[in-house]
Amino acid sequence: MLNIKHYLYDFLIEQGLSENVAKYLNMIGLLLALLIVAFVIDFITKRILWRFSAGVAKRTKTNFDDILISNKLPRNIAHIIPLIILIEFIPQVFSDFEYAENIIEKTLKVIGIILTLRIIRSFFNSIKDYLKILPRYKDKPIDSYVQVFMIFAWLLGVFSIFAIVTGISFLKFATTLGAASAIILLIFKDTILGFVASIQVSINDMVRIGDWITFEKYGADGEVVEINLATVKVQNWDKTITTIPTYALISDSFKNWRGMLASGGRRIKRSVIIKTSTIRFLTDEDINRFQKIELITDYLKSRSQDIKTYNTEHNVDKSVLINGRNLTNFGVFRKYLQTYIDNHSAINKNMTLMVRQLEPTAQGIPMEIYAFSKDQRWENYEYIIGDIFDHVLAGVSYFDLEIYELSLGNKG
Incomplete structure (x- = not known):
């Protein structure tokens, strides 16, 4: 092209056109020829790189090269050669138009910076996507680190573009920008906070x-x-x-x-409120009746025997029920629930498991079940809670207890 850059110009002069028109037509002709050459080389380079990359990807066991292709890294790299050709020959095309040559050269350099940033982005996006499929890094905030690097890369790119457009050296431009660091910090406050937070997280x-x-x-x-x-x-x-x-x-x-x-259990922490007015001491007839409830039969037999022995040894006057040691329907119900939970197949026996009485309230006394279900899945967890408290609510009346219900005129 160096030998023919004025060929069209000379031909047009011979045809009787003015020098000014010949210069413009010569420039347009050379520009079109250069663009066609660059387009063809770009097309050929993309095809070659794509086939080469696809071939390598098929022969390798790793997925990384496939991810590079999916993120268009070979395609972006292919644009480098046509861009170099344009930068090299643009001065020849615009040799008679120095002002336009300067603008176009700067534009091509800016495009080169943007292309470089796209290549870097494609590469790091590929690393991000590859790490995300690895079990070791699947749950790590890889996006944050890639974004931080790309922010710095784009900042350098933008600074370089400003330096090219303004004609100021990059070092001088960066020094001038340092004086405005407070404004920059204010603008990128959220980004900086996010970066620090990502590292700490x-x-x-x-x-x-x-x-x-x-x-x-x-x-x-x-x-x-x-x-x-x-x-x-x-x-x-x-x-x-x-x-x-x-x-x-x-x-x-x-x-x-x-x-x-990770613990192997999901906490159950729920209570029912028992009306205080229904809590009372148990008589022998009550104990005999409650012994028919299988989960507490053995407990009532041994416990009532211990109480009778104690009261006899201490000559307790049992004509008044409050004297000496006694069982209450509330306490027996608590023991029943404890045994019921201990034997429930859905409860994790290796974790905290208890039925406890909470501080009395204006409505009554809460009886709380504190345990952990084996199954942590939400729908199954709710089913387990429902199953337990269906039984609790239905079983309260067997112990002559009542659950508090808010209603008009309810005095607890």
């Missing part, structure tokens, strides 16, 4: 992808599906998506249920 293993978290401040209650530099996405159990600022994970309080899921 990762180092302290506070949240992983797949964790169930509850964040009342943001109305989040569900599974973490994405952790990136600025936000954490939570898919709630109603299938809505809640977006939480990453830095909120270290500045606010939230609940991570991972410990519960």
Whole structure:
């Protein structure tokens, strides 16, 4: 092209055109020829690189090269050669138009920077996608680290573009920009906070992808599906998506249920309120009647015998029922529930298991079951609770007890 850059110009002059028109037509002709050559080389280079990459991907066992192709890395690399050709020959095309040559050269250099950034992005997106399929890194916030690197890469790219457009050296431009660092920090405050939070979240293993978290401040209650530099996405159990600022994970309080899921049990902590007026001491007739309830038969026999022995040895006057030691229907009911829970097949016996009496309230006395179900799945967990408390509610009347129910004129 160096020998023919004025061929069309000379031909046009010979045809009687003016020098000015000949220059423009010569420039347009050379530009079209250069663009066609660049397009053809770009097409050929893309085909060659694609076939080569596809061939390599088929022969290798790793998925990384397939991910590189899916993220268009070979295609982006293929654009380098045509861009170099354009940068090399543009001065020849615009040799008679120095002002246009300067603008186009700067434009091509800017395109080169953007292309470089796209190649870098494709490469790091490929690393991110590859690490996400590895069990070791599947639940790690890889997106955050890639985004941080890309932010720095884009900042350098933008600074370079400004330096090229303005004609100021990159070093001088960066020095000038340092004076405006306070403004930059203000603009990128959320990004910086997110970056710091991402590091702390990762180092302290506070949240992983797949964790169930509850964040009342943001109305989040569900599974973490994405952790990136600025936000954490939570898919709630109603299938809505809640977006939480990453830095909120270290500045606010939230609940991570991972410990519960890893423990082998899910907590059951629920109570029924017993009307105080129905609690009383048991008579011998009551004890004989309650002994027909199989889960507490042995307990009542041994316990009532111990009480009788104690009262006899201490010459207790049992004409008044409160004297000496006694059983109550409330206490026997508590023992019944304890035995019932101990024998329930869905309860984890290796974790805390108890039935306890809570502090009396204006409505009555709460009787609480505190245990852990073996099955942690939500629907099964709710079924287990329902099964237990169906039995509890139906069994209260067998002990001459009543559950508090709020109604007009109810005095507890």
